[in-house]
Amino acid sequence: MPGDPMSDEKTVTAAVIIIGNEILSGRTQDTNLNYIAKYLGTKGVSVKAAWVIPDLHEVVVNTVNQARENFDYVLTTGGIGPTHDDITAECIAKAFDVELVVDDQIASRIRQRPAPEHVMESRLRMARVPKGASLIENSTGGPQGFSMENVHVMAGIPRVMQAMIGNIPFQGGPVVHSCSVTAYMGESEIADELTTLQKDHPAVDIGSYPFSRNNRYGTSLVIRGTDIEELNLVLNSICATITAKEETPEDIERP
Structure with missing residues (x-):
């Protein structure tokens, strides 16, 4: 992690990675970057770079590794839902060279909502997190975000992302x-x-x-x-x- 976020002598920096083919195709308009940049500004954290990338393993892994080596905080949005193209969790695991495991706490919460077997199987994909990750509290009941060192993984749905980012303990510099x-x-x-x-x-x-x-x-x-x-x-x-x-x-x- 490049530098101590507590230091008043430097600008505390962040990079945002927006993951999703739907953004790149123009089918969905991203609003998360604007919200994140403004929110981080109130915490004394300055967004210095942003990427919009496709749901491709190699691209996600490489972008995350590049960002986490060069910025104090990395925030990703998208790709943590229940479908086959929600690959962010496994990509973060690969970036940190750790296993992808099922979190019992998340799995238990998902099973509390009855569903047909094939639906439950898809939902349980959202219980997978990289080994060693800490969970980001989420009051919406949607996909589960998590943190690995200075990388914070959030949902792409704006209201869910906003609930998540409010529970990440940022240590910023002077407010801009x-x-x-x-x-x-x-x-x-x-x-x-x-x-x-x-x-x-x-x-x-x-x-x-x-x-x-x-x-x-x-x-x-x-x-x-x-x-x-x-x-x-x-x-x-x-x-x-x-x-x-x-x-x-x-x-x-x-x-």
Whole structure:
């Protein structure tokens, strides 16, 4: 695991791996990444990479191994249901070079819900976890998530994933705050000033995003950082720059 998540001297990082052919085909639209990134931000954990990958053993194993060696936390979604293409548990076991075993606690809970034999057999696939995994508490009664070292495996169903992630004990760094302002002017009109501001304030991240609204073009400016006082200072400087160019700062959001 790369570094101590308790350290205040570094950014605590995370990678998200979204597993599922249905996402790549366009049949299903992923909403989990957005939720995860925002949630982790409140915990002082910064998402630095994300993959969307197919239900292929080699791809899942290789991606998980790459991610867990380079990020403090790895979160996966999808592939832990009862069907043949739900292969995430066995892939995590292979990535950690451990056996895939049946967890008695999960199996007992599944058997409490009566079902025909062939249905029960499929459901019991969800009781398989890598040997040594710790279970992620899940109040929804859906698929069972689990953790292996810094890898946390969750369901792809948004409401189930959200129930799971709330039970993972993240140890993050300083919380990253953000503020923003928009103006009906092109990025190039304030590019020089933004470059200077970024050099003067290396601890914050200034993002510039063009948009089109009501047949007008403009720029949305988002400032992110851990120091609220500095964020306000940078935001005020940007607003002053916009005003000096005879435009009006709009939609101002303070940290």
